[in-house]
């Protein structure tokens with residue numbers, strides 16, 4: 001088995017060497033281009049394995065996003081919604097001692113093998129992925145399972161990524177200069193980028209099958225979370241009853257999953273995520289500011305305009321916010 005593993009790793013290395021590559025100053029901007037999307041090498045092997053092997057069930061629900069768009073929040077909310085009967089007493093809720101990423105399997109890292117599919121109990125399952133729509137494993141499309149997509153102002157997603165890349169992925173290196181990072185981001189070179197094409201891939205899928213794809217917008221949720229959380233619960237088949245709403249169950253879930261609450265928990269301040277894997281990370285890396293418009297503290301009007309211009313070009317006429 002070990003020999004097989006070695007061989008497949010060797011084949012993968014050979015395969016990688018055939019792909020276009022960008023060498024970044026920090027690992028997050030060190031990417032390979034595969035099917036029009038820039039991947040960090042540590043996850044690309046999982047992406048390909050998922051494409052080859054993953055068998056979706058019609059009852060699966062996929063939480064999809066570009067990194068830094070609010071994935072952690074969406075995972076916490078979806079998990080809290082589907083498990084609310086089991087954990088009605090929030091004082092012992094798993095989210096108080098488990099990082100949201102650990103509550104929901106991540107397709108390209110956790111669930112790539114056939115064994116996973118075969119070991120399923122047939123139950124409803126929440127899963128997460130950052131793979132763009134056009135590269136999703138075929139079974140996800142053909143099984144008709146539901147997809148929730150969260151997205152955000154590209155300027156804030158960019159600033160969030162820039163912080164993540166510079167201060168977390170490589171503690172020893174200096175911040176990648178902002179101008180250089182904007183340049184790369186505009187060219188599409190960023191983790192799972194081009195950012196805009198990723199959003200558009202799901203937007204197109206939503207237009208074709210609105211009953212299968214729900215779009216959530218970070219800014220709307222931050223201003224007024226209740227309507228979006230209600231929509232999310234309806235969409236994944238766990239609607240809140242009138243009694244639940246009257247008893248404040250919805251509000252309690254919103255409070256439990258709020259940035260203020262989650263970022264202040266010990267597990268998210270001090271814990272470490274997937275410590276034994278190549279994706280090991282301090283949990284606090286996923287909780288920075290949680291604000292709308294933090295880009296204003298970093299981007300000059302010129303740099304902001306560069307990003308806005310691409311947003312207008314790519315999203316103009318689609319119905320996506322400009």
Ligand code: A3P
Pocket residue numbers: 065066067068069070071072073076156159160161163257258259260262286287288289290291294
């Ligand atoms: P900032 O860097 O702007 O603060 P992802 O989870 O996709 O990696 O996105 C991370 C971004 O979501 C970070 O944005 C992070 O602070 C923010 N975030 C994390 N948890 C959140 C929550 N519960 N509510 C709102 N924003 C949250």
